[in-house]
Every structure is written in structure tokens, then in C-alpha cells.
Amino acid sequence: MRNRPDNHLYYGDNLRVLREHVADASVDLIYLDPPFNSNASYNILFKSPAGTGSDAQIEAFQDTWHWNDSAEDAFDQVGRSGHVATFDLLNAMRRFLGENDMMAYLTMMAVRLLELHRVLKDSGSLYLHCDPTASHYLKLLLDGVFGKRQFANEIVWCYRRYTAASNRYQRLHDTLLFYSKSDTRTFNDVRVPYGESSGQRDSHYKQDEDGRWFRWQKRRDQEPYRIYLSEGVRLGDWWDLPIINASSHERLGYPTQKPVALLERIVAASSNEGDVVLDPFCGCGTAIHAAQKLGRHWIGIDVTHLAISLIEKRMQAAFPDAAFTVEGTPKDIASAEDLARRDKYQFQWWAVSMIDAVPYGGRKKGADGGIDGLIYFKPDGRRTDKAIVSVKGGDNVGVTMIRDLHSAMTREGAPIGVFVTRVPPTRPMLREATAVGRFEDGFGRTYARLQILTVADLFAGKRPDLPYPDPTAAFRRAAREDTGRQGSLL
Known part of the structure; x- marks a missing residue:
């Protein structure tokens, strides 16, 4: 009997998928880049082959929420969950905000954060990617779900782009809220490399017998030891990484796509090879791409067939030998x-x-x-x-x-x-x-x-009868990855 792959891609509402398919304490790392409640519509861009006109767009999702029966039901589910601190916070927000779009968004997030906490292992961590629209409210909800003691970092991801803002400063960063389920979180010493030549301008650095630059480090009651420039510097909570611009080779046309380098840092720091990484709003699949590249297992969930189809093509192009199931799509x-x-x-x-x-x-x-x-x-x-x-x-x-x-x-x-x-x-x-x-x-x-x-x-396998069909003509194809080389975490 053929073994079931360890990697799974689910089409469906992530709340239902989490409850029906993801066991308690089975996930090592969660990254989620949920809608930001920006009140905007986002389109996937498909390139047109030369000579056939301009690029085509199709609406991927609307980042808009409304208070309705579904929001009221989600609010009641949080109340019945037994998580008193989370419900108290959510109820206080409702009294402050009223029954509006922001409250509907926060209620949708609260009931899902409770499920994400359930599926995390005690050594697991969660990174919630957000912007200033609701980050202050989301941090309170995370304090309620995880406990304020389990807040680890607020990571600022800075990037450069032009934004048209006439009466405020340009918004050039996102926030990642890093929480863990317990004090025994998995955390690896990921370092940012920097040029060895930088030590030549610092009198504290010397060269060893092989020409490598180092400085002496002395701790109380310990012998001095060497710190080499080539080993890099520990990551701080301020990350300067470029966004995916229009000419980037990574760009697949998905509206909220994040760079692989950003996700590689997170996966490398908060999981180990063979661990399980979960992305419940997986979009075009950058988190699962990074997980596959770094030798982790993964679970991706999205509520649109557009995203699921795009991720299938991305993984097949970047990792032709990767084995994964696609579940929730019609099979009969x-x-x-x-x-x-x-x-x-x-x-x-x-x-x-x-x-x-x-x-x-x-x-x-x-x-x-x-x-x-x-x-x-x-x-x-x-x-x-x-x-x-x-x-x-x-x-x-x-x-x-x-x-x-x-x-x-x-x-x-x-x-x-x-x-x-x-x-x-x-x-x-x-x-x-x-x-x-x-x-x-x-x-x-x-x-x-x-x-x-x-x-x-x-x-039955029948397809259109066409001369030399080109299924990749309008899809931006992901580059094939060399999984034997994990690449830079810069």
C-alpha cells in the first residue's frame, strides 16, 4: 500500500479544516498572513504571451468584513470555547468598537487563533503577519489566547517602495507578532552574514592563522573565546528585506505575495528539519515553499481554488519530486x-x-x-x-x-x-x-x-483537443529550487 505523503494542501475554510483535519499538538510552527481588513479588493495578475494584448487580472479576494449572522455566530463560539481571557477581551472590544467591520474581522480572527493554539505543540511558535490596520487589536487577542508571558517579539519588516501619501508618512513596514505556546519554544540561532572585510576597519578584530577575522569574547568566569565575522551576527527584531517588485524573478502575480527570504528566516529560526509548518491563509504558498526548501513538512489551507491551483503549479515547478496531497477539491x-x-x-x-x-x-x-x-x-x-x-x-x-x-x-x-x-x-x-x-x-x-x-x-481524463497547448504560457513559473543548497537567510 502506498504511503500517504506528509505534506497537505487543503481547499476550504481554514476553521473547518483545522477542526476536522489537524490534530491537537501536531504542528511545530504556524505562519499566518491573514487579510488585513484593508477594505480593498486584490487581483491575481496573469501575464499575456507576446502579441496577445495586455495582462489579464481576476479578483482573488476582497479584504472586507461585515458584522452579520456569521460574525455573531463566531463571537458566540469564542464565548462557548472556555477560553475566558480571550472572550473577555473580545467582549471588551465589542463594547468599544461596536458591531462594525473591524469587529467582524477581529471575531473571525479570534475563533481561528483559538484553533491554532490548540494544534501547536508545546514547543511550537506562531508568527502573525499584519500591518497597522489592526495590529494593536490582534496583539491583544494573542495575549488573550497565548498569555502575555508567551509574547516573544514584535518584528518589524522594513522595505522600500513608493506610496502616494500626501498627509502622512509613507508606510514602509509590516509587523510580525511572534508568540510561543510555552517557555520551551524551539528557537535556533539564525545569523545574518556580513562581509569579513568589515573587520579590517575595527581595531578589535584580528586575523587568525588562516586569515579569518575574529575578536575575543570574554564572559565572567570563562576563558576567552573567538567570535568570527564569517559566522555572522544574531538576528534582531528589525529586518530590512526587499519586497517582491514587478520585475522580481519570484513574482507569480499573487497580490499579497511575500518574499521567500522572509519566510526562510522564520522557518529556519523556529523549526527544525522534519518539523511541521502550517499556513492557514496560504495564498500563493510562500510559507510552504520555504518549508519544503528547508526540509520541513507542511500544511497549507486556502479558501479559493485560484490559490490552490497556483500553489500546485508553484510546487511542481520548484520541487518536481515533492509529494503532497490536495484535499477538499472535487474528486468525483x-x-x-x-x-x-x-x-x-x-x-x-x-x-x-x-x-x-x-x-x-x-x-x-x-x-x-x-x-x-x-x-x-x-x-x-x-x-x-x-x-x-x-x-x-x-x-x-x-x-x-x-x-x-x-x-x-x-x-x-x-x-x-x-x-x-x-x-x-x-x-x-x-x-x-x-x-x-x-x-x-x-x-x-x-x-x-x-x-x-x-x-x-x-x-475520465479527457481534455481539449488543441495543437501544441502551452499551459505555462500565462502563468509565471516558479524557478526550480536546489534543495541541496538552503541559500542565504539575508
Whole structure:
């Protein structure tokens, strides 16, 4: 029987996933970069191949919260949890803030922080990544959940960028709140290297017989010992690391992507090889990338199929031999039907990912012009063309939908269209698709211009019939990692 991989990627609400799939005291390190309650919408950017127009964007998530029945239920769950200190703090915040968007956000975070505390080992730590929007409230909640004694550091991550601020100083840092579950936290002496030449300007440093710069360190009742410049200096709580800019080789197009170097520091300092790292808001997967690179096991959770699909591609490109499961995504017709009933947009994004298409459009009605995805292909091996994808998850499909897709193909200049349907197509739909004709690739081979695939076809392994499809054409591909070299922690 094949062994189950140690690494797991979950699609779903992280509160449910934590409760159903993550055992008590099973995780060594938690990093979370939750929404900041910034009241903004964030888009994933997909690059367009040369000659096909501008880049495409699709809304990844809205960082906006509202006080509603779900927030009230989460508040009640904290009250019933038995964590008196946490509920007292949350209740005091509610009296101070009222029932508004900020309170809804804090309530959502509080009930999840309790679960994260449960799954941590006694030697485990948590790093919560935030900005000034709610960091002061989150620190209070963490004091309530972990106890103020377990606060270790407030780490300031500084970076340089231009921000348009006319009546305040530019905001050029994020905050990481570092807590542990007990006094026996795992913590490694991660050092920042610096040039050996710096010692030549300091009279305290000397050179040894091998030419290495060192200085003597003397502690009370101990013999003097040498400290070498090449060993680096211990990390402080102020980290100057560049953000991922538009030209960075790391950039994958995800709106809140953080640099791998930032996560490598955290993983190296607060876990050991073979430990389990958890990211419950894993986005495009930077934390699990760092964990895989440094020889840790990992668990990633995200609530959108866009993120899950992007992480799958990232891990497969950077670590071709990495073994991991993807759970919570449809694995059969019944689960696909369930997803279609619950959230038609997530169903669309899942179906698009199944055929290696780029998602297109978003949640605004009519914004996509009838297009849910794009597949790029090279009919002559050089020129790039595109196929338009339309996904329908409802019970009723008809010939009008085929005509609409044909119209979109004409409007967009796309030689091929792919219609993905949850239910079987009708005979008139099949006849209408056939009437659209055939596409010739220049080598005497022809392809149906309008192709219909069912969800059953997708599970059977059937895919669009295209000449030289290029599934990587519009995705920013992660560079392959050399796992034998763990790299700099600068």
C-alpha cells in the first residue's frame, strides 16, 4: 500500500479544516498572513504571451468584513470555547468598537487563533503577519489566547517602495507578532552574514592563522573565546528585506505575495528539519515553499481554488519530486456538483484549472463577457493563439449558450472555444457546435472549433483537443529550487 505523503494542501475554510483535519499538538510552527481588513479588493495578475494584448487580472479576494449572522455566530463560539481571557477581551472590544467591520474581522480572527493554539505543540511558535490596520487589536487577542508571558517579539519588516501619501508618512513596514505556546519554544540561532572585510576597519578584530577575522569574547568566569565575522551576527527584531517588485524573478502575480527570504528566516529560526509548518491563509504558498526548501513538512489551507491551483503549479515547478496531497477539491462528479451548488465561481475556477486554462473575469456579473478561461496554444509551433473557455455549472444548458460562446470567439478573434458543462449537452447543442466547423493548423491537421466537455469527461481524463497547448504560457513559473543548497537567510 502506498504511503500517504506528509505534506497537505487543503481547499476550504481554514476553521473547518483545522477542526476536522489537524490534530491537537501536531504542528511545530504556524505562519499566518491573514487579510488585513484593508477594505480593498486584490487581483491575481496573469501575464499575456507576446502579441496577445495586455495582462489579464481576476479578483482573488476582497479584504472586507461585515458584522452579520456569521460574525455573531463566531463571537458566540469564542464565548462557548472556555477560553475566558480571550472572550473577555473580545467582549471588551465589542463594547468599544461596536458591531462594525473591524469587529467582524477581529471575531473571525479570534475563533481561528483559538484553533491554532490548540494544534501547536508545546514547543511550537506562531508568527502573525499584519500591518497597522489592526495590529494593536490582534496583539491583544494573542495575549488573550497565548498569555502575555508567551509574547516573544514584535518584528518589524522594513522595505522600500513608493506610496502616494500626501498627509502622512509613507508606510514602509509590516509587523510580525511572534508568540510561543510555552517557555520551551524551539528557537535556533539564525545569523545574518556580513562581509569579513568589515573587520579590517575595527581595531578589535584580528586575523587568525588562516586569515579569518575574529575578536575575543570574554564572559565572567570563562576563558576567552573567538567570535568570527564569517559566522555572522544574531538576528534582531528589525529586518530590512526587499519586497517582491514587478520585475522580481519570484513574482507569480499573487497580490499579497511575500518574499521567500522572509519566510526562510522564520522557518529556519523556529523549526527544525522534519518539523511541521502550517499556513492557514496560504495564498500563493510562500510559507510552504520555504518549508519544503528547508526540509520541513507542511500544511497549507486556502479558501479559493485560484490559490490552490497556483500553489500546485508553484510546487511542481520548484520541487518536481515533492509529494503532497490536495484535499477538499472535487474528486468525483458528486463533489463537483456539490461545489457548483455552493459557489458557482469556485466551480468555474476549479473547472478552468482542470484543463490548464487561465481564469478570466471575476465575480461581477457581465464583467467576463461570457469568458471564464483562456488556453494558449501554438498551432504552428511558433505563433500563439487562444481558445476561449466557458463553464456552466447549472442544471439547464441549451443551444443559446453554444451560440453565445461562438459569438465570443468571433468577438475575441479566438479560433477555438471550449464549453465545459456539469450536465450532458443536448443534441441541438452538439449539432450547433459541429456547425461551427474545423480549425486547420497549417500542417494538414484539423480540430473542432467548438468543443464540448462534461465534468464526467474531465474526471475520465479527457481534455481539449488543441495543437501544441502551452499551459505555462500565462502563468509565471516558479524557478526550480536546489534543495541541496538552503541559500542565504539575508
